[in-house]
Amino acid sequence: MKIGFDNEKYLKIQSERIKERINQFGDKLYLEFGGKLFDDNHASRVLPGFQPDSKLQMLTQLSDCAEIVFVISALDIEKNKMRGDLGITYDEDVLRLREEFEKMNFYVSSVVVTHYNGQSSADAYRARLERLGIKVYYHYTIEGYPNNVALIDSDEGFGKNDYVETTRPLVIVTAPGPGSGKMAVCLSQLYHEHKRGVKAGYAKFETFPVWNLPLKHPVNVAYEAATADLNDVNMIDPFHLEAYGKITVNYNRDIEIFPVLNALFEGIYGESPYKSPTDMGVNMIGFCMNDEEACCNAAHDEIIRRYYYALCKLAQKGEGESEVSKISLLMKQAKLTTEYRKTTVAAHERKELSGVHSAAIELHDGTIITARTSSLLGPSAALLLNATKHLAGIPDDLKLIPEYLIEPIQKTKVTYLHGRNPRLHTDEVLVALSLLSNHDDNCQRALDQLPKLNGCQAHSTVMLSEVDQKIFKKLGVGITCDPVKKGNKL
Numbered sequence: 001m002k003i004g005f006d007n008e009k010y011l012k013i014q015s016e017r018i019k020e021r022i023n024q025f026g027d028k029l030y031l032e033f034g035g036k037l038f039d040d041n042h043a044s045r046v047l048p049g050f051q052p053d054s055k056l057q058m059l060t061q062l063s064d065c066a067e068i069v070f071v072i073s074a075l076d077i078e079k080n081k082m083r084g085d086l087g088i089t090y091d092e093d094v095l096r097l098r099e100e101f102e103k104m105n106f107y108v109s110s111v112v113v114t115h116y117n118g119q120s121s122a123d124a125y126r127a128r129l130e131r132l133g134i135k136v137y138y139h140y141t142i143e144g145y146p147n148n149v150a151l152i153d154s155d156e157g158f159g160k161n162d163y164v165e166t167t168r169p170l171v172i173v174t175a176p177g178p179g180s181g182k183m184a185v186c187l188s189q190l191y192h193e194h195k196r197g198v199k200a201g202y203a204k205f206e207t208f209p210v211w212n213l214p215l216k217h218p219v220n221v222a223y224e225a226a227t228a229d230l231n232d233v234n235m236i237d238p239f240h241l242e243a244y245g246k247i248t249v250n251y252n253r254d255i256e257i258f259p260v261l262n263a264l265f266e267g268i269y270g271e272s273p274y275k276s277p278t279d280m281g282v283n284m285i286g287f288c289m290n291d292e293e294a295c296c297n298a299a300h301d302e303i304i305r306r307y308y309y310a311l312c313k314l315a316q317k318g319e320g321e322s323e324v325s326k327i328s329l330l331m332k333q334a335k336l337t338t339e340y341r342k343t344t345v346a347a348h349e350r351k352e353l354s355g356v357h358s359a360a361i362e363l364h365d366g367t368i369i370t371a372r373t374s375s376l377l378g379p380s381a382a383l384l385l386n387a388t389k390h391l392a393g394i395p396d397d398l399k400l401i402p403e404y405l406i407e408p409i410q411k412t413k414v415t416y417l418h419g420r421n422p423r424l425h426t427d428e429v430l431v432a433l434s435l436l437s438n439h440d441d442n443c444q445r446a447l448d449q450l451p452k453l454n455g456c457q458a459h460s461t462v463m464l465s466e467v468d469q470k471i472f473k474k475l476g477v478g479i480t481c482d483p484v485k486k487g488n489k490l
Contacts, residue, residue: 001415002048002291002294002432003048003049003290003291003294004047004048004049004289004290004291004292004293004294004295004298005047005048005049005050005288005289005290005291005295006049006288006290007049007050007051007054007288007291009255009287009288009437010050010284010288011054011057011058011138012056012190013287013288014054014058014108014282014283014284014285014396015058015061016171017282017284018031018058018062018203018205018282021203021282022053022062022169022170024201024273025200025201026199026200026201026391027169027193027198027199027200028166028169028170028171028193028198028199028200028201029169029170029171029200029201029202029203030171030173030186030189030190030200030201030202030203030300031170031171031172031202031204031205031250032173032174032182032183032186032202032204032206033172033173033205033206033208034057034205034206034207034208035178035183035206035300036055036172036207037055037056037059037097037101037172038051038052038053038055038056038100039053039054039086040052040053040054040207041209041480042222042223042302043054043207043208043285043459044347045298045301045302045305045422045478046219046223046295046298046299046302047227047285047289047295047298048294048295048298048455049287049290049396051309055205055207056104058282059106059126059172060104061104061156063105063107064173064228065102065168065169065170066107066168066170066171066241067106067107067108067109067143067166067167067170067171067172067238068101068106068107068108068109068171068172068173069095069108069109069110069111069112069116069164069166069171069172069174069185070097070098070108070110070111070112070173070174070175070176070361071091071111071112071173071174071175071180071181071182071185071347072091072094072111072112072114072175072176072180072416073090073113073115073118073126073179073180073181074113074114074115074116074119074121074122075088075115075119076123076177076179076180077091077113077119077121078119078121078122080303081177083176083177084309086189087466087469087470087473089377090152090175090176090177090180091125093176093177094111094176095132097174097176098134098396099456102442103485107124107168108134109135109165109166110134110135110136110137110164110165111129111135111136112136112137112138112139112162112164112181112185112481113125113126113136113137113138114138114139114180114181114184114185115139115140115141115181116138116139116140116141117141118141125272126138134394135165137162137163137164138161138162139162139181139184139185139188140160140161142157142158142160144278145157145184146173146256146257146259146260147256149258149259149260149263152187152260152310153191153260153263153264153267158187158188158191158192159192159195160342161188161189161192163192164189164350165191166189167481171189173186173484174187177394178227178230178232179230182254183204183254183257183261184257186202187202187226187257187260187261187264189270190202190264190265191264192268193234194268199268199355200268201273201404202261202280202281203280203281203282204254204280204281205281205282205283206254206281206283207283207285208220208223208226208305209224209249209250209251210249210283210285210286211237211248211249211250211278211281211283211286212248212249212286213249214249215234215236215249215263216333217296217297217299217335218295218296218299218334219248219295219296221234221299221303221330221333221334222299222302222303222306223251223300223301224326224330225303225306225307225320225326225327226302226306228310228322228323228326228327228330229320229323231291232251232253232411233251233320234249234250234251234253235249235250235252235255236248236249236250237249237250237255237276237277237278238255239255239258239275239276239277240275240277240278240279241276242276243275243276244276248278250274250276250277250278254277254280255277257277258276258277258280261280262274262308276302279311279466287375294450300334300336300340300403301340301341301457301478303327303330303331303334303336304331304336304338304340304341304344305478305480306327307324307327307328307331307338308338308459308480308481308482308483309480310323310324310327311324311482311483312483313482314483315483315484315485316327316463316485325372330337334343341457341459341480342360342362342368342445342457343360343361343362343368343457343458343459343480344360344458344480346360346362346368346370347360347370347459347461348461348462349370350372351372351461354372354373356371356372356373356374356379357372357373357460357461357462357484358370358373358379358460358461359371359372359379359380359382359383359455359459359460359461359464360383360389360458361383361453361456361458361477362456362457362458363387363390363452363453363454363456364455364456367390369383369386369387369390370386371383371385371386373423373462374423375422375423376406376407376423376424377406377408377423377424377429378424378425378426378434378468378470379460379462380422380425380426380460380464380468380471380479381423381424381425381426381428381429381460383458384426384429384430384471385404385413385429385446386401387449387453388446388447388449388450388453389446389455391449391452392442392445392446392448392449393445394442394445394446398442400432400433400436400440400442400443400446401432401436401443405432405436406424406432409424409428409432410422410423410424411483423456424467425467425468425471426468426471426472427465427467427468427471429439430447430471433446433447434447439442450475453476453477454475454477454478455476455478456476456477456478457477457478457480458477458478458480459480459481459482460480460481460482461481461482461484462482462484462485463482463483463484463485464479464481
């Protein structure tokens with residue numbers, strides 16, 4: 001909650017570094033963008049002060065000479081992989097991102113489907129995109145990738161991939177999430193451009209891990225926790241250490257692929273412009289922390305948040321046991337427990353006192369507000385009311401929503417809509433407050449406090465409904481939950 005990152009400095013020095021790299025190559029530069037171009041909520045959580053659309057702000061300066069290529073894995077299409085922060089599938093997110101970029105006058109030229117191996121879901125997705133007038137290309141699985149350099153750098157390797165037609169000197173290659181195959185698309189394009197006599201270069205803009213922070217720095221550990229489902233591992237870059245005698249941090253997939261990139265560059269230029277995976281990057285984020293303690297605290301919160309998220313996924317879907325194990329190990333290495341999170345402790349204490357499920361939120365000034373389940377409200381709805389009343393200076397014992405107004409809503413939910421839970425959810429409480437605000441100044445004052453919850457941390461002793469989770473996300477509240485539902489514990 002305390003600002004620890006200088007966003008203005010970041011925009012300035014990051015854009016300068018990207019321009020330097022563009023000038024380093026000849027006809028064309030493929031710039032791989034890791035993470036999210038906007039909606040980068042992970043970065044904004046672990047680096048308080050980082051704006052989710054910072055990378056996009058930089059690219060607007062280059063929009064006239066740039067085009068965007070989206071990459072999505074056929075494997076992610078097949079399993080309907082979701083963006084946890086937005087609650088939509090990767091394939092839907094590609095369409096959302098395309099629309100958002102085009103609104104900002106970026107040219108989105110095509111979509112590349114990677115890891116293609118005849119999946120019917122990928123074929124259906126391609127047909128859908130083509131009906132919308134979007135060019136789609138297939139890139140195939142290469143046996144022995146990334147270690148079989150001889151096969152990869154041949155007509156039977158990258159040569160089998162579709163050549164992605166591009167027209168502008170800067171090609172931004174991005175994806176809705178990690179593990180989509182962005183780097184392989186860039187390398188494949190270098191192979192095809194060389195065959196066509198085009199001098200093309202490659203650079204990587206991967207925000208995490210931060211190369212000039214220690215391997216076990218909380219910000220880097222938080223990245224490992226965030227990618228536990230991919231089994232990414234932060235590592236010391238051995239190539240950089242050998243070439244320069246300096247310790248830098250990268251992650252396993254970049255280190256594994258570096259010999260391939262090196263061999264490709266040697267084939268194109270006679271020698272490689274890079275001596276290490278770290279050399280490939282243009283990330284300047286590690287130079288812009290102005291309060292390292294604040295960033296460390298935020299990263300610790302994020303690690304615990306990821307742990308709870310993995311636990312709840314395991315409880316609900318029976319998936320992700322390895323994620324839970326990995327994040328648990330990361331927490332032990334960092335000497336971190338869930339009790340580090342103040343809201344977790346406060347919610348558990350309120351539950352212990354009341355005997356019912358409870359929730360807690362930490363406001364920006366450090367104040368902890370708690371709430372419990374009642375016959376009228378769930379813990380998350382009660383928490384919103386208690387927090388906004390506190391911020392507005394409204395007495396705690398004053399009822400913003402009279403019981404006689406809540407009871408008819410409950411009757412509709414149970415009697416007419418056949419719901420099992422009569423208690424009001426957060427969205428229903430906010431609608432009720434909005435209706436009452438025309439005649440009740442306290443309700444309006446409570447609603448006016450909602451923006452002040454952005455960036456706050458909260459915890460519930462029971463898993464929230466999808467509706468409640470979405471409301472907290474829209475308010476910018478970092479919510480975690482115990483993996484408990486209807487009295488059943490994981």
